Amino acid sequence: MKxxxxxxxxxxxxxxxxNTSHIFARALAQSPVQGLPGGNDRVLVLLNLQGxxxxxxxxxxxxxxxxxxxRPGLAIEPNAVLRIxxxxxxxxxxxxxxxMYDKGEVALVQGVGYPNPDLSHFRSTEIWxxxxxxxxxxxxxxxRYIDEAKLPANNLFNGVxxxxxxxxxxxxxxxxxxxxxxxxxxxxxxxxxxxxxxxYSQMLRDRTVPFSSPYLARVMExxxxxxxxxxxxxxxxxxxxxxxxxxxxxLGRSLSLAAQIVGSNLGTRVIxxxxxxxxxxxxxxxxxxxxxxxxxxxxxxxxxxxxxxxxDKRVLTVTFSEFGRRAAENGxxxxxxxxxxxxxxxxxxVKGGVYGDNPVIGQEAFGNVKYTIDFRSVYATVxxxxxxxxxxxxxxxxxSTIPVLG
Amino acid sequence: MAAQTQIDTGGILRPxxxxxxxxxxxxxxxxxxxxxxxxxxxxxFGASQADIAKYTGMAAGRAVESLVRFPSTASLPAPExxxxxxxVLQQYGPRGFKDLPLAERRAIQKGIREQELAxxxxxxxxxxxxxxxxxxxxxERMAFYFHGHFTSTAVQKGVSPALIFAQNQLxxxxxxxxxxxLTRAVSKDxxxxxxxxxxSNVAExxxxxxxxxxxxxxxxxxxxxxxxxxxxxxxxxTGWEFDRYTQTAVFNPRRHDDGVKTFLGQTxxxxxxxxxNIIFAQPQCARFFAASLLGTFVYNDPEPRLVDEVAALxxxxxxxxxxxxxxxxxxxxxxSERAYRALVKSPVEFVVGTYKTLGLPQFDTTILAQLxxxxxxxxxxxxxxxxxxxxNWLTSDMMIARQNFLxxxxxxxxLAASSWLGSLPMKPKTATQTIVASILQGDASPASLAKxxxxxxxxxxxxxxxxxxxxxxxxxxxxxxxxxxAPAFQLN
Numbered sequence: 023m024k025x026x027x028x029x030x031x032x033x034x035x036x037x038x039x040x041n042t043s044h045i046f047a048r049a050l051a052q053s054p055v056q057g058l059p060g061g062n063d064r065v066l067v068l069l070n071l072q073g074x075x076x077x078x079x080x081x082x083x084x085x086x087x088x089x090x091x092x093r094p095g096l097a098i099e100p101n102a103v104l105r106i107x108x109x110x111x112x113x114x115x116x117x118x119x120x121x122m123y124d125k126g127e128v129a130l131v132q133g134v135g136y137p138n139p140d141l142s143h144f145r146s147t148e149i150w151x152x153x154x155x156x157x158x159x160x161x162x163x164x165x166r167y168i169d170e171a172k173l174p175a176n177n178l179f180n181g182v183x184x185x186x187x188x189x190x191x192x193x194x195x196x197x198x199x200x201x202x203x204x205x206x207x208x209x210x211x212x213x214x215x216x217x218x219x220x221x222y223s224q225m226l227r228d229r230t231v232p233f234s235s236p237y238l239a240r241v242m243e244x245x246x247x248x249x250x251x252x253x254x255x256x257x258x259x260x261x262x263x264x265x266x267x268x269x270x271x272x273l274g275r276s277l278s279l280a281a282q283i284v285g286s287n288l289g290t291r292v293i294x295x296x297x298x299x300x301x302x303x304x305x306x307x308x309x310x311x312x313x314x315x316x317x318x319x320x321x322x323x324x325x326x327x328x329x330x331x332x333x334d335k336r337v338l339t340v341t342f343s344e345f346g347r348r349a350a351e352n353g354x355x356x357x358x359x360x361x362x363x364x365x366x367x368x369x370x371x372v373k374g375g376v377y378g379d380n381p382v383i384g385q386e387a388f389g390n391v392k393y394t395i396d397f398r399s400v401y402a403t404v405x406x407x408x409x410x411x412x413x414x415x416x417x418x419x420x421x422s423t424i425p426v427l428g
Numbered sequence: 429m430a431a432q433t434q435i436d437t438g439g440i441l442r443p444x445x446x447x448x449x450x451x452x453x454x455x456x457x458x459x460x461x462x463x464x465x466x467x468x469x470x471x472x473f474g475a476s477q478a479d480i481a482k483y484t485g486m487a488a489g490r491a492v493e494s495l496v497r498f499p500s501t502a503s504l505p506a507p508e509x510x511x512x513x514x515x516v517l518q519q520y521g522p523r524g525f526k527d528l529p530l531a532e533r534r535a536i537q538k539g540i541r542e543q544e545l546a547x548x549x550x551x552x553x554x555x556x557x558x559x560x561x562x563x564x565x566x567x568e569r570m571a572f573y574f575h576g577h578f579t580s581t582a583v584q585k586g587v588s589p590a591l592i593f594a595q596n597q598l599x600x601x602x603x604x605x606x607x608x609x610l611t612r613a614v615s616k617d618x619x620x621x622x623x624x625x626x627x628s629n630v631a632e633x634x635x636x637x638x639x640x641x642x643x644x645x646x647x648x649x650x651x652x653x654x655x656x657x658x659x660x661x662x663x664x665x666t667g668w669e670f671d672r673y674t675q676t677a678v679f680n681p682r683r684h685d686d687g688v689k690t691f692l693g694q695t696x697x698x699x700x701x702x703x704x705n706i707i708f709a710q711p712q713c714a715r716f717f718a719a720s721l722l723g724t725f726v727y728n729d730p731e732p733r734l735v736d737e738v739a740a741l742x743x744x745x746x747x748x749x750x751x752x753x754x755x756x757x758x759x760x761x762x763x764s765e766r767a768y769r770a771l772v773k774s775p776v777e778f779v780v781g782t783y784k785t786l787g788l789p790q791f792d793t794t795i796l797a798q799l800x801x802x803x804x805x806x807x808x809x810x811x812x813x814x815x816x817x818x819x820n821w822l823t824s825d826m827m828i829a830r831q832n833f834l835x836x837x838x839x840x841x842x843l844a845a846s847s848w849l850g851s852l853p854m855k856p857k858t859a860t861q862t863i864v865a866s867i868l869q870g871d872a873s874p875a876s877l878a879k880x881x882x883x884x885x886x887x888x889x890x891x892x893x894x895x896x897x898x899x900x901x902x903x904x905x906x907x908x909x910x911x912x913x914a915p916a917f918q919l920n
Contacts, residue, residue: 160816195439201825230873236441241915247824353530
């Protein structure tokens with residue numbers, strides 16, 4: 023097929039050019055998404071590959087000689103690569119994920135990043151979560167979505183974070199998302215004590231306190247959420263039958279819980295899951311391959327489970343990582359913090375294929391990969407095409423969408 | 429791309445009602461129990477029952493005087509083994525270290541990092557226990573305020589525990605000192621030089637990070653300077669460096685741009701000190717700090733008229749904090765019903781306040797994981813803008829962490845360590861009243877009081893044994909938990 027490019031749009035004077043050699047015909051045919059359930063049933067799963075995933079050993083540029091020059095000890099051998107075409111292919115640890123790709127269930131978006139990359143884990147994670155490279159925000163892009171979409175305020179589970187702490191991505195003043203690391207650890211310890219629990223719930227509903235405070239109503243509301251949420255969730259999801267065999271990894275457990283929440287129809291629209299650490303400075307191959315294999319097996323079990331309940335088309339999973347890694351391996355058989363990397367959009371009836379240009383490895387000694395697609399274009403796509411919300415106010419700007427979902 | 433930064437003010441709420449006519453006039457009455465507790469919560473992370481009793485009945489002026497004159501804190505322990513990588517770095521020197529084989533270099537760096545993390549943990553615990561034990565609580569409250577205002581973060585970017593501790597001591601030493609002097613000092617503080625990249629701001633390649641935040645977050649606020657002011661200020665700050673091998677800040681005249689700069693309308697051969705002086709001569713600088721102090725001590729989002737009055741005080745006192753903070757803490761508006769419980773306790777205020785209220789002696793390391801779940805880790809503010817506060821502290825997972833912390837704090841073993849909760853009379857009514865008075869200063873409805881009374885007396889849903897030694901721990905800890913889990917206790 024002839025390589026053709028089309029301009030996705032302009033962000034801050036930076037033209038976004040997508041390599042569409044793989045998907046051009048289908049991208050042109052975009053129209054209102056067919057065959058998908060109504061917008062209110064759709065769920066977004068945001069999967070954080072935390073630590074800075076090495077994009078070049080995830081989607082391997084096996085046709086790129088410079089990749090092999092810069093990675094004498096780390097490159098994936100050309101004949102081991104699970105080929106997509108004569109330029110790129112998947113890491114062999116992604117075997118079951120490649121099978122999903124072959125079935126058209128995976129959109130691979132190349133070269134995602136943002137201007138003036140910050141190589142601190144902390145700040146770059148914050149940038150991805152707040153969608154604000156130039157500002158310090160305390161609210162996240164999906165927190166602002168939950169707020170602006172006015173999801174039912176009486177639903178405690180509009181968003182769920184399957185993590186120790188609520189990530190900034192799902193935070194916003196006035197938005198309350200529970201963090202559920204596991205069902206066993208979620209909740210108030212006094213829930214075990216019936217007498218105290220009953221007195222507690224009555225006390226916090228007692229609104230006749232002898233003072234006023236601008237924050238009093240919110241404190242009462244949140245105390246109520248804290249108590250009810252942890253009591254109700256186990257009951258609400260108890261009826262779900264898991265119909266896939268998940269790997270015995272943390273991510274497998276997290277995605278199993280995610281499928282259970284989706285299948286229990288709690289009205290949940292956003293679920294956050296994390297996997298890592300991908301911060302592979304030393305002895306990368308073994309660690310990275312294991313993390314990719316865990317990802318691959320967990321995500322394919324997740325979609326098997328979803329499909330067995332007829333939920334696969336209503337769950338879109340989007341991965342992200344705070345940055346990619348440099349092309350040149352370091353002296354410890356690892357890689358250091360880099361810039362752009364690919365991300366995946368999975369399920370949800372995506373139009374499978376490759377979006378964006380294959381990575382160009384910079385000419386500097388360490389070989390950084392520059393971004394070609396602004397991460398906020400991915401967010402705009404999710405907000406507008408999946409969650410049916412205008413993205414401009416949430417992202418504080420106009421970002422073109424990518425024709426992944428039609 | 430020009431970074432037009434801004435911070436959100438979401439979740440920050442002003443109390444309803446009108447600002448009084450003379451908000452800063454001194455409050456004339458003696459402090460009742462509620463106002464005494466209010467003063468001690470705002471200035472020192474809460475108070476014990478004995479402290480509240482001591483301040484009840486005192487004139488506001490005298491009470492404030494005793495808080496702003498810090499007694500000696502010499503008896504408090506210094507932190508142990510605050511780690512500095514200095515010894516390791518000096519052992520090899522700049523060249524020797526680079527010549528080591530990579531694997532050895534990495535092993536040394538890994539060792540440094542592990543020691544830094546361990547040392548940061550003990551520093552966090554040390555500070556919490558100092559907040560709890562200090563006879564000068566307002567000094568710690570101000571250090572905590574400055575930590576969230578002039579933020580730097582430990583370990584990241586090579587800010588060692590020794591550097592973050594030195595910055596912490598700088599805040600403590602200047603707790604009620606001169607704001608202009610502190611701003612000048614913190615600008616040259618090694619942790620700040622490293623954290624906001626001023627150490628890599630050199631004449632040939634200016635780095636604007638510090639210059640921007642100095643105005644945006646520390647002294648003026650967005651919209652009160654231009655991008656050109658940021659660039660010119662960055663030029664004036666060039667030459668300040670951080671010498672890793674002595675772990676000190678040094679001024680290197682060869683990296684300083686000594687050309688003429690135009691900054692906020694003035695032109696001259698400015699240095700960083702000149703930049704601070706010019707900023708503090710802007711009327712907006714006094715307004716910025718006035719709003720910040722009012723938001724810390726009185727209520728969030730204060731009215732412009734109130735801000736202007738405090739700004740005038742700051743200017744008239746040449747930015748000396750002691751007289752200005754005293755005036756705020758003595759004022760009518762500070763003791764008004766609108767200011768009462770009008771703030772949300774930060775997690776640090778919440779946990780230190782709980783321990784002070786219960787009379788528990790000391791935190792152990794388990795508090796650090798609990799604080800993390802509540803959303804606040806000392807020496808790790810979320811970003812350079814500090815902790816946003818207000819309703820941003822109110823999410824169900826943070827609330828679960830707060831309530832579970834209360835549950836561990838009132839468990840029977842801790843009750844025995846509590847100065848008053850372990851020795852209540854075996855009379856349900858008296859016990860209930862003491863608990864509600866000490867924990868909530870009576871801020872509970874009659875219905876809630878009745879619930880607590882029923883819990884302690886055992887007359888609740890089913891007939892239980894009368895209140896006595898065999899059920900004392902369970903009943904009292906349950907009631908103390910409920911009083912502290914009440915919404916009022918989350919508010920400052």
